[in-house]
Amino acid sequence: MESYIKLTGISYGYPRSRFALRDINMSLNRGEIVGITGENGSGKTTLGKIIMGILMPDSGNIVIDGVDGKNLKLCERGSKIGYAFQNPDRQLFAANVRDEIIFPLEIKGMNKTLAQEKAAALLGRFELSHLKERVPMRLSRGEKQRLVLAATLAQEPGFLILDEPATGLDRDRKKALYQLMEELAREGIGLAVISHDLQFIEHHANRIIRLENGKVVDDGC
Amino acid sequence: MMAAKIDPRTKIVLVLCLTSMVLVVENLAFVVGIGIISIACALLMGVQLLALIRRYQRILILLLTLSIVQSIFTPGPKVLFEVFGIPLLTEKGLEMGIKTFVRMLVILTSGVIMSTSNYRETIQGLIQWKVPYKIAFMTALSLRFIPIFTEEFQDSMVALQLKGIDFKKIPFGKKTQIYVYLITPIILSSLKHAEEIAIAMESRAFGAYQSRVEYLVLRLKGYDYGVMIAAVLLSISYVWAALMV
Numbered sequence: 334m335e336s337y338i339k340l341t342g343i344s345y346g347y348p349r350s351r352f353a354l355r356d357i358n359m360s361l362n363r364g365e366i367v368g369i370t371g372e373n374g375s376g377k378t379t380l381g382k383i384i385m386g387i388l389m390p391d392s393g394n395i396v397i398d399g400v401d402g403k404n405l406k407l408c409e410r411g412s413k414i415g416y417a418f419q420n421p422d423r424q425l426f427a428a429n430v431r432d433e434i435i436f437p438l439e440i441k442g443m444n445k446t447l448a449q450e451k452a453a454a455l456l457g458r459f460e461l462s463h464l465k466e467r468v469p470m471r472l473s474r475g476e477k478q479r480l481v482l483a484a485t486l487a488q489e490p491g492f493l494i495l496d497e498p499a500t501g502l503d504r505d506r507k508k509a510l511y512q513l514m515e516e517l518a519r520e521g522i523g524l525a526v527i528s529h530d531l532q533f534i535e536h537h538a539n540r541i542i543r544l545e546n547g548k549v550v551d552d553g554c
Numbered sequence: 555m556m557a558a559k560i561d562p563r564t565k566i567v568l569v570l571c572l573t574s575m576v577l578v579v580e581n582l583a584f585v586v587g588i589g590i591i592s593i594a595c596a597l598l599m600g601v602q603l604l605a606l607i608r609r610y611q612r613i614l615i616l617l618l619t620l621s622i623v624q625s626i627f628t629p630g631p632k633v634l635f636e637v638f639g640i641p642l643l644t645e646k647g648l649e650m651g652i653k654t655f656v657r658m659l660v661i662l663t664s665g666v667i668m669s670t671s672n673y674r675e676t677i678q679g680l681i682q683w684k685v686p687y688k689i690a691f692m693t694a695l696s697l698r699f700i701p702i703f704t705e706e707f708q709d710s711m712v713a714l715q716l717k718g719i720d721f722k723k724i725p726f727g728k729k730t731q732i733y734v735y736l737i738t739p740i741i742l743s744s745l746k747h748a749e750e751i752a753i754a755m756e757s758r759a760f761g762a763y764q765s766r767v768e769y770l771v772l773r774l775k776g777y778d779y780g781v782m783i784a785a786v787l788l789s790i791s792y793v794w795a796a797l798m799v
Contacts, residue, residue, distance in 0.1 A: 387712055411716035422743065423706070424713045426735040436735060437717040440728050470742045488718050 337363045337492050337523050338384060338414070343393035345383055354379055354547040357393070363491055363523040366514055368538030370531055375544040377527045378419065381494045384525075386410045398491060415485035419496040421477035424484070425469040430461055433469050434484045455483040459513075474501040482513070492523040499533050511537045560599070562671040563679040564778040568595060569664040571789040576660040582649050584796035589656040592663040599670045606666060617658045625651030673697045678770050687766060699747065706743055710736050 338361040346353035354376045361367055361384075369377050382388045384395065386407050395402035398413050405413070418424055427433040434452040439445060456462045459479040464472065469480055478498060485493065499507050514524055514537065528534055534541055543551040572595065576588045597603060607614065630646030668676065677694040681687055714736065715721070724732065 385716065387716075406720065407712065407715040408718050408720040412718040416716050418709075418713065422739070423709045426710070426714065426739055428738060436731075437714075437719055440719055440724060440732065468742075470739070470746075484717070 336360045337398055339394075339396040340384070341394045341396075343380075343383060343390045343395065345379060345388060345390045347379075352376070352379075352547060354383070354390075357549055359542060359549065359552060361492065361523055361525055364518055364521050365523055365539045366518050366537060367523070367525045368534030368541045369525055369527045369544065370529060370534050370541060371544035373529060376547040377529070377544055378496055379547075380544065381416065381496055381525070381527050384494060385414060385416045411490075412488055413491055415488060415490035415493045417478065417481050417485060417493070417495045417498060419500070421474065421481045422470065424481045425477065427469060429466050430469055430472070430480055431456065431465040433480055434487045437484070438487060451487055455487055459483040475503075475506045478502070478510075486517075490522070492525070493517065494525045494527065496527045497529075498526060499528060499530055507533065559775070560671075560781065561679065561772055561774050561778045562668070562676040563683065563772070563774065564781050565599070565667055565671055566676075566679065567782045568785045569667055571785045572660055573664055575789050575793055576657050578793050579796040580653075581796045581799055582653060584792070584799070585653050585656050588792075589659055592660045592667075596663050596666050599667050601666055601670060610662060610666075613662065614659075617655055617662075620658075621651040621655035624654050674770065675772060678768070678772055681768070682772055688761065695751065699744070702747075703740060703744065706740055707736070710739055 340357050340359050340361075343357040344353065344355055352374065357380065369380065371377050379388065383390050384397075386402065386405065397405060397410060402410070425433060427436055431449075431452050434455055435445075435448045438448040438451065443451075453462070456465055459482065461476065461479055461483060464476060469477065472480065478501075482493075482495075482498075498510060502510060511533075514526070518524060518539075526534065526538060541551065541553045542549060572588065572592045576585060576592075579585055579588065593603070596606070625647040626642055628644065628647035628650045629641070630644030632645040633641040633643070634645055634648060635641075635643040673694060677690045677697075680690045680693070711721075714732065719732065721729070721732070
Protein backbone atom coordinates (compact mmCIF):
# COMPACT_ATOMS: atom_id res chain seq x y z
CA MET A 334 0.00 0.00 0.00
CA GLU A 335 1.08 3.52 -0.80
CA SER A 336 2.06 5.60 2.27
CA TYR A 337 0.23 8.92 2.24
CA ILE A 338 0.66 10.46 5.70
CA LYS A 339 3.77 9.96 7.84
CA LEU A 340 4.01 11.22 11.41
CA THR A 341 7.40 11.22 13.13
CA GLY A 342 7.90 12.07 16.81
CA ILE A 343 4.75 14.18 17.10
CA SER A 344 4.17 15.74 20.50
CA TYR A 345 1.53 18.25 21.46
CA GLY A 346 0.34 19.74 24.74
CA TYR A 347 -2.69 21.96 25.25
CA PRO A 348 -1.91 25.21 27.03
CA ARG A 349 -2.84 25.12 30.73
CA SER A 350 -3.63 21.40 30.58
CA ARG A 351 -1.79 18.30 31.72
CA PHE A 352 -2.91 16.34 28.66
CA ALA A 353 -0.32 15.83 25.94
CA LEU A 354 0.22 13.69 22.87
CA ARG A 355 3.65 12.12 23.23
CA ASP A 356 6.00 10.86 20.55
CA ILE A 357 3.47 9.71 17.98
CA ASN A 358 4.97 7.78 15.07
CA MET A 359 2.75 6.29 12.42
CA SER A 360 2.23 5.90 8.74
CA LEU A 361 -1.21 6.09 7.18
CA ASN A 362 -1.68 4.59 3.78
CA ARG A 363 -4.02 5.00 0.86
CA GLY A 364 -6.52 2.23 0.33
CA GLU A 365 -6.64 1.08 3.95
CA ILE A 366 -9.17 1.68 6.70
CA VAL A 367 -7.44 2.57 9.95
CA GLY A 368 -9.40 2.65 13.16
CA ILE A 369 -8.06 5.10 15.75
CA THR A 370 -9.54 4.22 19.08
CA GLY A 371 -9.09 4.90 22.78
CA GLU A 372 -10.94 6.12 25.86
CA ASN A 373 -12.47 9.59 26.03
CA GLY A 374 -9.64 12.12 26.33
CA SER A 375 -6.98 9.75 25.03
CA GLY A 376 -6.06 12.14 22.21
CA LYS A 377 -7.87 10.71 19.17
CA THR A 378 -9.47 13.95 18.03
CA THR A 379 -6.33 15.94 18.88
CA LEU A 380 -4.32 13.60 16.66
CA GLY A 381 -6.81 14.09 13.81
CA LYS A 382 -6.62 17.87 14.21
CA ILE A 383 -2.81 17.77 14.17
CA ILE A 384 -2.82 15.76 10.94
CA MET A 385 -5.21 18.32 9.43
CA GLY A 386 -3.09 21.27 10.57
CA ILE A 387 -5.87 22.68 12.76
CA LEU A 388 -3.45 22.27 15.69
CA MET A 389 0.28 22.66 15.22
CA PRO A 390 2.51 20.08 16.95
CA ASP A 391 5.07 21.24 19.53
CA SER A 392 7.62 18.92 17.97
CA GLY A 393 7.91 16.29 15.27
CA ASN A 394 7.21 16.16 11.54
CA ILE A 395 4.27 15.33 9.34
CA VAL A 396 4.74 14.49 5.69
CA ILE A 397 1.59 14.47 3.56
CA ASP A 398 1.70 13.05 0.05
CA GLY A 399 5.46 13.58 0.00
CA VAL A 400 5.26 17.23 1.12
CA ASP A 401 6.47 18.49 4.50
CA GLY A 402 3.39 19.53 6.49
CA LYS A 403 5.10 22.79 7.50
CA ASN A 404 4.94 23.88 3.86
CA LEU A 405 1.24 23.17 3.51
CA LYS A 406 -1.40 25.77 4.30
CA LEU A 407 -4.71 24.68 5.83
CA CYS A 408 -6.45 24.95 2.45
CA GLU A 409 -3.72 22.86 0.80
CA ARG A 410 -4.03 20.15 3.45
CA GLY A 411 -7.80 20.29 2.95
CA SER A 412 -7.33 19.48 -0.73
CA LYS A 413 -5.24 16.42 0.15
CA ILE A 414 -7.09 15.16 3.22
CA GLY A 415 -10.80 15.37 3.84
CA TYR A 416 -11.91 15.82 7.44
CA ALA A 417 -15.35 15.19 8.85
CA PHE A 418 -15.81 16.88 12.24
CA GLN A 419 -17.44 15.13 15.17
CA ASN A 420 -20.25 17.68 14.92
CA PRO A 421 -21.40 17.95 11.28
CA ASP A 422 -23.12 21.30 11.96
CA ARG A 423 -19.69 22.96 11.98
CA GLN A 424 -19.16 22.04 8.33
CA LEU A 425 -22.45 23.11 6.81
CA PHE A 426 -22.59 26.55 5.25
CA ALA A 427 -24.96 26.74 2.34
CA ALA A 428 -28.67 27.50 2.18
CA ASN A 429 -29.47 24.22 0.41
CA VAL A 430 -28.01 20.73 0.17
CA ARG A 431 -26.96 20.97 -3.49
CA ASP A 432 -25.19 24.29 -2.98
CA GLU A 433 -23.24 22.78 -0.06
CA ILE A 434 -21.33 20.69 -2.60
CA ILE A 435 -21.25 23.22 -5.43
CA PHE A 436 -20.10 26.43 -3.76
CA PRO A 437 -16.50 25.46 -2.80
CA LEU A 438 -15.97 24.09 -6.30
CA GLU A 439 -17.23 27.30 -7.93
CA ILE A 440 -15.22 29.52 -5.61
CA LYS A 441 -12.14 27.56 -6.60
CA GLY A 442 -12.98 28.30 -10.25
CA MET A 443 -14.68 25.14 -11.47
CA ASN A 444 -17.10 25.53 -14.37
CA LYS A 445 -20.70 25.80 -13.09
CA THR A 446 -22.04 22.95 -15.27
CA LEU A 447 -19.21 20.64 -14.22
CA ALA A 448 -19.75 21.50 -10.54
CA GLN A 449 -23.49 20.79 -10.89
CA GLU A 450 -22.82 17.45 -12.58
CA LYS A 451 -20.38 16.48 -9.84
CA ALA A 452 -22.86 17.50 -7.14
CA ALA A 453 -25.67 15.49 -8.79
CA ALA A 454 -23.46 12.39 -8.92
CA LEU A 455 -22.41 12.72 -5.27
CA LEU A 456 -25.95 13.42 -4.09
CA GLY A 457 -27.07 10.28 -5.91
CA ARG A 458 -24.27 8.22 -4.39
CA PHE A 459 -25.11 9.37 -0.87
CA GLU A 460 -28.88 9.03 -1.36
CA LEU A 461 -29.44 12.73 -0.87
CA SER A 462 -30.90 13.65 -4.28
CA HIS A 463 -34.45 13.93 -2.90
CA LEU A 464 -33.20 16.42 -0.28
CA LYS A 465 -31.23 18.68 -2.65
CA GLU A 466 -33.39 21.79 -2.05
CA ARG A 467 -33.57 21.33 1.75
CA VAL A 468 -31.71 23.49 4.28
CA PRO A 469 -28.69 21.42 5.46
CA MET A 470 -29.09 22.50 9.10
CA ARG A 471 -32.60 21.05 9.15
CA LEU A 472 -31.52 17.54 8.09
CA SER A 473 -31.24 14.61 10.49
CA ARG A 474 -27.80 13.86 11.95
CA GLY A 475 -27.28 10.90 9.63
CA GLU A 476 -28.24 12.98 6.58
CA LYS A 477 -25.91 15.77 7.70
CA GLN A 478 -23.04 13.32 8.04
CA ARG A 479 -23.69 11.94 4.56
CA LEU A 480 -23.81 15.47 3.17
CA VAL A 481 -20.53 16.40 4.87
CA LEU A 482 -18.93 13.27 3.39
CA ALA A 483 -20.30 14.07 -0.07
CA ALA A 484 -19.03 17.66 0.13
CA THR A 485 -15.65 16.45 1.37
CA LEU A 486 -15.32 13.90 -1.42
CA ALA A 487 -16.12 16.60 -3.96
CA GLN A 488 -12.62 17.97 -3.20
CA GLU A 489 -11.20 14.61 -4.36
CA PRO A 490 -8.92 14.04 -1.36
CA GLY A 491 -6.47 11.14 -1.20
CA PHE A 492 -7.31 10.45 2.42
CA LEU A 493 -10.30 10.90 4.71
CA ILE A 494 -10.35 11.38 8.48
CA LEU A 495 -13.75 10.70 10.00
CA ASP A 496 -14.21 11.76 13.61
CA GLU A 497 -16.84 9.57 15.31
CA PRO A 498 -18.77 8.98 12.06
CA ALA A 499 -21.07 6.31 13.52
CA THR A 500 -22.43 8.53 16.31
CA GLY A 501 -26.20 8.84 16.09
CA LEU A 502 -26.55 6.35 13.24
CA ASP A 503 -28.91 3.39 13.43
CA ARG A 504 -27.76 -0.13 12.51
CA ASP A 505 -28.72 0.14 8.83
CA ARG A 506 -27.01 3.50 8.46
CA LYS A 507 -23.87 2.18 10.16
CA LYS A 508 -23.88 -0.72 7.71
CA ALA A 509 -24.29 1.70 4.79
CA LEU A 510 -21.41 3.80 6.15
CA TYR A 511 -19.21 0.71 6.36
CA GLN A 512 -20.05 -0.24 2.76
CA LEU A 513 -19.19 3.26 1.65
CA MET A 514 -15.88 3.13 3.51
CA GLU A 515 -15.06 -0.16 1.79
CA GLU A 516 -15.93 1.32 -1.60
CA LEU A 517 -13.73 4.36 -0.98
CA ALA A 518 -10.84 2.16 0.16
CA ARG A 519 -11.20 0.09 -3.01
CA GLU A 520 -11.02 3.33 -5.02
CA GLY A 521 -7.63 3.94 -3.38
CA ILE A 522 -8.71 6.54 -0.80
CA GLY A 523 -7.27 6.00 2.67
CA LEU A 524 -9.53 6.31 5.71
CA ALA A 525 -8.79 6.97 9.35
CA VAL A 526 -11.86 6.42 11.49
CA ILE A 527 -11.64 8.02 14.92
CA SER A 528 -14.06 6.25 17.23
CA HIS A 529 -14.42 4.92 20.74
CA ASP A 530 -16.93 2.38 19.39
CA LEU A 531 -14.51 -0.53 19.50
CA GLN A 532 -17.05 -2.94 18.05
CA PHE A 533 -17.51 -0.78 14.94
CA ILE A 534 -13.73 -0.41 14.56
CA GLU A 535 -12.96 -4.10 15.12
CA HIS A 536 -15.47 -5.20 12.54
CA HIS A 537 -14.57 -2.76 9.82
CA ALA A 538 -10.98 -1.53 10.10
CA ASN A 539 -7.99 -3.21 8.42
CA ARG A 540 -5.76 -1.86 11.15
CA ILE A 541 -6.42 -0.58 14.66
CA ILE A 542 -4.36 2.09 16.42
CA ARG A 543 -5.10 2.36 20.12
CA LEU A 544 -4.28 5.51 22.09
CA GLU A 545 -3.97 5.77 25.84
CA ASN A 546 -3.16 9.00 27.67
CA GLY A 547 -1.77 10.58 24.51
CA LYS A 548 0.45 7.65 23.55
CA VAL A 549 0.09 4.93 20.92
CA VAL A 550 -0.11 1.70 22.89
CA ASP A 551 -1.03 -0.57 20.02
CA ASP A 552 -0.60 -0.20 16.27
CA GLY A 553 -1.93 -3.30 14.59
CA CYS A 554 -0.09 -2.80 11.31
CA MET B 555 -6.17 49.23 42.27
CA MET B 556 -9.02 51.66 42.77
CA ALA B 557 -9.94 51.36 39.09
CA ALA B 558 -10.82 47.70 39.58
CA LYS B 559 -13.10 48.59 42.51
CA ILE B 560 -15.09 51.22 40.62
CA ASP B 561 -18.72 50.22 40.45
CA PRO B 562 -19.91 49.18 36.98
CA ARG B 563 -22.71 51.76 37.27
CA THR B 564 -20.07 54.50 37.55
CA LYS B 565 -18.50 53.16 34.37
CA ILE B 566 -21.90 53.19 32.65
CA VAL B 567 -22.33 56.88 33.56
CA LEU B 568 -18.82 57.65 32.35
CA VAL B 569 -19.39 55.83 29.06
CA LEU B 570 -22.77 57.55 28.58
CA CYS B 571 -21.09 60.93 29.09
CA LEU B 572 -18.30 60.16 26.63
CA THR B 573 -20.57 58.81 23.89
CA SER B 574 -23.15 61.58 24.32
CA MET B 575 -20.44 64.25 24.14
CA VAL B 576 -18.86 62.84 21.01
CA LEU B 577 -22.24 62.74 19.25
CA VAL B 578 -23.33 66.24 20.28
CA VAL B 579 -20.06 68.14 19.73
CA GLU B 580 -19.29 69.18 16.13
CA ASN B 581 -16.09 71.22 16.56
CA LEU B 582 -13.13 69.17 15.28
CA ALA B 583 -10.67 70.11 18.05
CA PHE B 584 -13.24 69.29 20.73
CA VAL B 585 -14.10 65.95 19.07
CA VAL B 586 -10.41 65.02 19.04
CA GLY B 587 -10.26 66.15 22.69
CA ILE B 588 -13.04 63.69 23.59
CA GLY B 589 -11.09 60.94 21.84
CA ILE B 590 -8.05 61.72 24.00
CA ILE B 591 -10.19 61.90 27.17
CA SER B 592 -11.79 58.51 26.39
CA ILE B 593 -8.37 56.89 25.94
CA ALA B 594 -7.19 58.52 29.19
CA CYS B 595 -10.28 57.14 30.98
CA ALA B 596 -9.57 53.65 29.60
CA LEU B 597 -5.98 53.89 30.84
CA LEU B 598 -7.19 55.02 34.27
CA MET B 599 -9.49 51.99 34.37
CA GLY B 600 -6.42 49.79 34.02
CA VAL B 601 -6.59 49.04 30.29
CA GLN B 602 -3.19 48.26 28.74
CA LEU B 603 -2.85 50.54 25.69
CA LEU B 604 -0.51 48.28 23.69
CA ALA B 605 -2.58 45.17 24.38
CA LEU B 606 -5.65 47.15 23.36
CA ILE B 607 -4.11 48.23 20.05
CA ARG B 608 -2.98 44.67 19.34
CA ARG B 609 -6.43 43.27 20.20
CA TYR B 610 -8.37 45.74 18.09
CA GLN B 611 -5.79 46.11 15.30
CA ARG B 612 -8.15 44.87 12.58
CA ILE B 613 -11.08 46.99 13.75
CA LEU B 614 -8.84 50.06 13.95
CA ILE B 615 -7.62 49.45 10.39
CA LEU B 616 -11.25 49.06 9.28
CA LEU B 617 -12.23 52.29 11.06
CA LEU B 618 -9.30 54.12 9.47
CA THR B 619 -10.21 52.78 6.01
CA LEU B 620 -13.84 53.85 6.45
CA SER B 621 -12.72 57.30 7.54
CA ILE B 622 -10.38 57.66 4.54
CA VAL B 623 -13.19 56.59 2.18
CA GLN B 624 -15.49 59.13 3.80
CA SER B 625 -12.84 61.85 3.44
CA ILE B 626 -12.48 61.11 -0.27
CA PHE B 627 -16.20 61.09 -1.03
CA THR B 628 -17.07 64.26 0.89
CA PRO B 629 -16.98 67.30 -1.46
CA GLY B 630 -15.97 70.74 -0.22
CA PRO B 631 -14.87 74.15 -1.48
CA LYS B 632 -11.24 73.94 -0.34
CA VAL B 633 -9.39 71.19 -2.24
CA LEU B 634 -6.30 69.79 -0.49
CA PHE B 635 -5.33 67.13 -3.03
CA GLU B 636 -6.35 66.52 -6.64
CA VAL B 637 -5.42 64.21 -9.53
CA PHE B 638 -5.85 65.50 -13.13
CA GLY B 639 -8.13 68.24 -11.85
CA ILE B 640 -10.39 65.78 -10.01
CA PRO B 641 -10.54 66.74 -6.31
CA LEU B 642 -9.67 63.73 -4.18
CA LEU B 643 -9.42 65.28 -0.74
CA THR B 644 -11.09 68.41 0.52
CA GLU B 645 -10.66 70.19 3.85
CA LYS B 646 -14.27 69.37 4.76
CA GLY B 647 -13.71 65.73 3.76
CA LEU B 648 -10.61 65.47 5.92
CA GLU B 649 -12.49 66.98 8.87
CA MET B 650 -15.40 64.59 8.39
CA GLY B 651 -13.01 61.62 8.13
CA ILE B 652 -11.20 62.54 11.37
CA LYS B 653 -14.49 63.10 13.20
CA THR B 654 -15.89 59.74 12.00
CA PHE B 655 -12.73 57.95 13.11
CA VAL B 656 -12.71 59.59 16.56
CA ARG B 657 -16.44 58.94 17.10
CA MET B 658 -16.08 55.26 16.32
CA LEU B 659 -12.92 55.12 18.43
CA VAL B 660 -14.81 56.57 21.41
CA ILE B 661 -17.55 53.94 21.00
CA LEU B 662 -14.89 51.22 20.84
CA THR B 663 -13.08 52.62 23.91
CA SER B 664 -16.39 52.78 25.78
CA GLY B 665 -16.86 49.06 25.16
CA VAL B 666 -13.32 48.46 26.44
CA ILE B 667 -14.04 50.51 29.58
CA MET B 668 -17.16 48.44 30.26
CA SER B 669 -15.23 45.20 29.67
CA THR B 670 -13.00 46.05 32.69
CA SER B 671 -15.96 45.04 34.88
CA ASN B 672 -17.17 41.51 35.28
CA TYR B 673 -20.31 41.16 33.09
CA ARG B 674 -22.27 39.65 35.99
CA GLU B 675 -21.56 42.77 38.06
CA THR B 676 -22.62 45.02 35.18
CA ILE B 677 -25.92 43.19 34.91
CA GLN B 678 -26.38 43.36 38.68
CA GLY B 679 -25.79 47.11 38.44
CA LEU B 680 -28.56 47.38 35.86
CA ILE B 681 -30.92 45.31 38.05
CA GLN B 682 -30.21 47.60 41.03
CA TRP B 683 -31.04 50.53 38.74
CA LYS B 684 -34.49 48.95 38.36
CA VAL B 685 -33.94 47.69 34.82
CA PRO B 686 -36.47 44.79 34.48
CA TYR B 687 -34.79 41.51 35.43
CA LYS B 688 -35.83 39.81 32.19
CA ILE B 689 -34.09 42.49 30.08
CA ALA B 690 -30.96 42.40 32.29
CA PHE B 691 -30.91 38.60 32.11
CA MET B 692 -31.19 38.65 28.30
CA THR B 693 -28.30 41.13 28.14
CA ALA B 694 -26.23 38.84 30.37
CA LEU B 695 -27.07 35.86 28.17
CA SER B 696 -26.09 37.65 24.98
CA LEU B 697 -22.74 38.63 26.53
CA ARG B 698 -22.17 35.05 27.69
CA PHE B 699 -22.64 33.80 24.13
CA ILE B 700 -20.07 36.11 22.53
CA PRO B 701 -17.11 33.72 23.17
CA ILE B 702 -19.20 30.77 21.94
CA PHE B 703 -20.03 32.55 18.70
CA THR B 704 -16.40 33.62 18.32
CA GLU B 705 -15.34 29.97 18.65
CA GLU B 706 -17.99 28.87 16.15
CA PHE B 707 -16.86 31.56 13.72
CA GLN B 708 -13.26 30.39 14.02
CA ASP B 709 -14.31 26.76 13.51
CA SER B 710 -16.27 27.79 10.42
CA MET B 711 -13.21 29.61 9.07
CA VAL B 712 -11.13 26.45 9.56
CA ALA B 713 -13.81 24.23 8.02
CA LEU B 714 -14.03 26.50 4.96
CA GLN B 715 -10.28 26.41 4.49
CA LEU B 716 -10.37 22.62 4.80
CA LYS B 717 -12.66 22.70 1.76
CA GLY B 718 -9.56 23.88 -0.10
CA ILE B 719 -10.54 27.56 -0.11
CA ASP B 720 -7.61 29.96 0.20
CA PHE B 721 -8.95 33.25 1.60
CA LYS B 722 -5.92 35.15 0.38
CA LYS B 723 -6.19 34.01 -3.23
CA ILE B 724 -9.89 34.39 -3.96
CA PRO B 725 -10.94 37.55 -5.80
CA PHE B 726 -12.72 40.39 -3.94
CA GLY B 727 -16.16 39.63 -5.46
CA LYS B 728 -16.05 36.04 -4.26
CA LYS B 729 -14.77 37.12 -0.84
CA THR B 730 -18.12 38.76 -0.08
CA GLN B 731 -19.80 35.49 -1.14
CA ILE B 732 -17.56 33.63 1.33
CA TYR B 733 -18.64 35.91 4.18
CA VAL B 734 -22.28 35.10 3.43
CA TYR B 735 -21.41 31.39 3.75
CA LEU B 736 -19.55 32.09 6.99
CA ILE B 737 -22.38 34.08 8.55
CA THR B 738 -25.20 31.67 7.57
CA PRO B 739 -24.26 28.85 10.02
CA ILE B 740 -23.69 31.40 12.80
CA ILE B 741 -27.17 32.90 12.36
CA LEU B 742 -28.74 29.43 12.21
CA SER B 743 -26.78 28.27 15.23
CA SER B 744 -27.76 31.37 17.23
CA LEU B 745 -31.42 30.66 16.44
CA LYS B 746 -30.91 27.07 17.58
CA HIS B 747 -29.21 28.25 20.80
CA ALA B 748 -32.07 30.69 21.44
CA GLU B 749 -34.62 27.91 20.97
CA GLU B 750 -32.74 25.58 23.33
CA ILE B 751 -32.32 28.28 26.00
CA ALA B 752 -36.02 29.17 25.80
CA ILE B 753 -36.94 25.51 26.42
CA ALA B 754 -34.41 25.21 29.29
CA MET B 755 -35.69 28.43 30.89
CA GLU B 756 -39.31 27.35 30.61
CA SER B 757 -38.49 23.98 32.12
CA ARG B 758 -36.82 25.73 35.09
CA ALA B 759 -39.83 27.97 35.61
CA PHE B 760 -38.07 31.21 34.71
CA GLY B 761 -40.09 34.18 35.93
CA ALA B 762 -42.54 32.08 37.93
CA TYR B 763 -42.01 34.21 41.06
CA GLN B 764 -42.30 37.99 41.12
CA SER B 765 -39.71 38.67 43.82
CA ARG B 766 -36.09 37.57 43.68
CA VAL B 767 -33.30 37.45 46.21
CA GLU B 768 -29.80 38.50 45.17
CA TYR B 769 -26.54 36.88 46.20
CA LEU B 770 -24.45 39.68 44.72
CA VAL B 771 -25.36 43.18 45.89
CA LEU B 772 -23.36 46.19 44.68
CA ARG B 773 -22.81 49.26 46.86
CA LEU B 774 -21.75 52.65 45.48
CA LYS B 775 -18.81 54.16 47.39
CA GLY B 776 -17.91 57.82 47.89
CA TYR B 777 -15.46 57.86 44.99
CA ASP B 778 -18.15 56.36 42.72
CA TYR B 779 -20.42 59.31 43.45
CA GLY B 780 -17.42 61.64 42.97
CA VAL B 781 -16.55 60.19 39.54
CA MET B 782 -20.21 60.22 38.42
CA ILE B 783 -20.83 63.84 39.46
CA ALA B 784 -17.50 64.99 38.00
CA ALA B 785 -18.19 63.16 34.71
CA VAL B 786 -21.65 64.73 34.32
CA LEU B 787 -20.54 68.26 35.29
CA LEU B 788 -17.39 68.15 33.14
CA SER B 789 -19.37 66.80 30.19
CA ILE B 790 -21.94 69.61 30.43
CA SER B 791 -19.14 72.20 30.69
CA TYR B 792 -17.25 70.64 27.76
CA VAL B 793 -20.31 70.57 25.50
CA TRP B 794 -21.18 74.15 26.50
CA ALA B 795 -17.62 75.30 25.73
CA ALA B 796 -17.65 73.48 22.39
CA LEU B 797 -20.96 75.07 21.39
CA MET B 798 -19.71 78.53 22.39
CA VAL B 799 -16.58 78.38 20.19
